[in-house]
Amino acid sequence: MTSPDRRPNSSPFADLFSECIPYYYESVNLRLSSFPAIWSPATILPGDVNAENKWESIEPFVPDITIKGTPSGDISHVSYAPDDRDCWWTFSKCNIPKLHGLPDDIAEIPEPHTLVYSFDDGPNCSHNAFYDYLSSQNQKATMFYIGSNVLDWPLEARRAVSDGHEICVHTWSHRYMTSFTNRDAFAELYYSMQAIKLVTDVTPTCWRPPFGDVDDRIRAIADGLGLRTVLWKYDTNDWRVETSEISDADALVMGAVDANYETLLQEAEQGTFSQAGAILLAHELNNFTMTEAIKYHQRLKSAFRHIVPLAVALNKTQPYIEEEVTMPNFMECTTQFQVTI
Numbered sequence: 591m592t593s594p595d596r597r598p599n600s601s602p603f604a605d606l607f608s609e610c611i612p613y614y615y616e617s618v619n620l621r622l623s624s625f626p627a628i629w630s631p632a633t634i635l636p637g638d639v640n641a642e643n644k645w646e647s648i649e650p651f652v653p654d655i656t657i658k659g660t661p662s663g664d665i666s667h668v669s670y671a672p673d674d675r676d677c678w679w680t681f682s683k684c685n686i687p688k689l690h691g692l693p694d695d696i697a698e699i700p701e702p703h704t705l706v707y708s709f710d711d712g713p714n715c716s717h718n719a720f721y722d723y724l725s726s727q728n729q730k731a732t733m734f735y736i737g738s739n740v741l742d743w744p745l746e747a748r749r750a751v752s753d754g755h756e757i758c759v760h761t762w763s764h765r766y767m768t769s770f771t772n773r774d775a776f777a778e779l780y781y782s783m784q785a786i787k788l789v790t791d792v793t794p795t796c797w798r799p800p801f802g803d804v805d806d807r808i809r810a811i812a813d814g815l816g817l818r819t820v821l822w823k824y825d826t827n828d829w830r831v832e833t834s835e836i837s838d839a840d841a842l843v844m845g846a847v848d849a850n851y852e853t854l855l856q857e858a859e860q861g862t863f864s865q866a867g868a869i870l871l872a873h874e875l876n877n878f879t880m881t882e883a884i885k886y887h888q889r890l891k892s893a894f895r896h897i898v899p900l901a902v903a904l905n906k907t908q909p910y911i912e913e914e915v916t917m918p919n920f921m922e923c924t925t926q927f928q929v930t931i
Contacts, residue, residue, distance in 0.1 A: 610715035615744045621788060625781050628738040631661060631770070632762040632777035645776050648814030652772050653689055655807035661765035663801065676805040678768065685821055689806040692813055696796075697821040697869065699903040701920055703895040704867030705858075706903050707731040708822070709883070710760055710798060711829070712874035713739055713746035720880035725753055727887065732900040733874065734760035734798045734820075737782030744789040751790045756899040756909050756917065759783060759797035759817060766803040776811050783815065793911040796820050796900065816911065820900060822871035826850045828879040844878070851886045858893035867894075867903060898923055 626632040634641045655676050659665035670681060677684040685695035699706055712733050714720075724731065733755050740747045750757055761767065761778045762785075770778060779797060787793045797817040799808065809819055827850055830843045854870065857863070870890075873879040890897060898920070901909035905919045917923075 609718060612742070613745075615789075617788060618741050618744050622741070625737075625741060625785060626762060626777065628741055629763055631765055631774060632737075632781050633774050634777050634780075641777070641780055644780065644815075645773060648776065648811060649772065651814060652810045653807055655805060657771065658768040658805070659766055661769045663766050663769075663803075676807065677809075678805040679799070679802045679821065680766075680768070680804075683802075685819075687806050687809055689810060692806060692809050693818060695804070695809075695819040695821050696900065696904070698823050699867040699869065699900075701867045701896065701903050702864055703858075704863070704903055704920075705890060705894040705897045706867065706869040706900050707872075707890075707897050708734065708798075708820075708869060708900065709872050709874040710734045710800075711736060711739070711764070713743045713750060714874045714876070714880070715743045715746060716877070717746055717874055717880065718749075720874065720884065721749060721753060723884050723887075724755075727891075729887065729897065730754050730756070730899050730902075732756040732758055732796075732820075734758045735782070735786060736760045736764055737762040737778075737785040740782070740785040740789050747786065747789045751792060754917075756796075756901050757786060757790060757792060758794045758820065758900075759786070761797070761800055764800045766801060767799050767808045768803050768805050772807070772811065775808055776815075779812055779815050779817060783817075791912070792915055795910060798822075820869070822869040824850070824854045824868055825871045826873075826879075826882070828882055829873045829875055831876075831878045847882060851882070851889075855886075855889055855893050858890075863894070867896075869900070896920075896923070 634645060658668050674682040674684055675688065677688045679685060685697045709731055712735050733750050735747060735757055759779060759782045762782050763778065767775055783793055795816055795818060797812055798820045802821055804819055812819055826847055828847045831840050872883050901917050902920055902923045907916050907919050909917055
């Protein structure tokens, strides 16, 4: 273990090994017993009175909707009506809840010629070169963080906030959310929020379901926690590339990821976003996904008038529960972007 004063360096991607050596961070280590096992499916911990009380306040508002599939995503045995009564995104790409009182998912944005820049699966231990690049471009993004990663790499999570990025939740263990019981789905979100608050001092108000797997049962649980459900319109599918050893299959997938970026660029040039903008899904997952984002960033800047975090696109100047942390509204976000704490 390194010392409590260890800070992430700004090494290039070639120095992945040193950046990804586990380190000691006192506030996390002292509280590990207050969280589920890292990267294991979450459940409410025995004796966690705060979690139990919060769940009891939400439970009455959760609809009686059947669990679907398994955490691995197997839905082959699921018997489901074609009327999509649960607004199950995995089945129909439904993003307007059928349960009264739930807000619509955020799947596109009202501002024309605008791209919401978003990255899932962080914080990545080796993201410094990528974040250095974003800083050099004064580019802010929305980062959907996995709770387990936040506790594994707390300083990297802190950097995101200090750099002015928006932080949202991407669950505790990155499983298919509709496969969980109500209590466990709650735990996946609740403990991720607690981890982010512990490490960064901010509490998110948005989340993205892994694989987009959400229905009105899960939406109700997220809504009870004050989390707005965020999806996307354009998927790079960059996560499909395994970079530990590039195979012929990986090379084909890399070409497909390039094609996905090119499609977005082509549609922007053809005026597809002249009336409303789009949300891009990419990943802070590995060397490939981050270098791919860097490779296409300048071309995206040329194709779109604005590339902004989600909160800015929605004119949400207070992206967290903590009111002292603010972001500019869309009109204010031109050439300068500064988060105020």
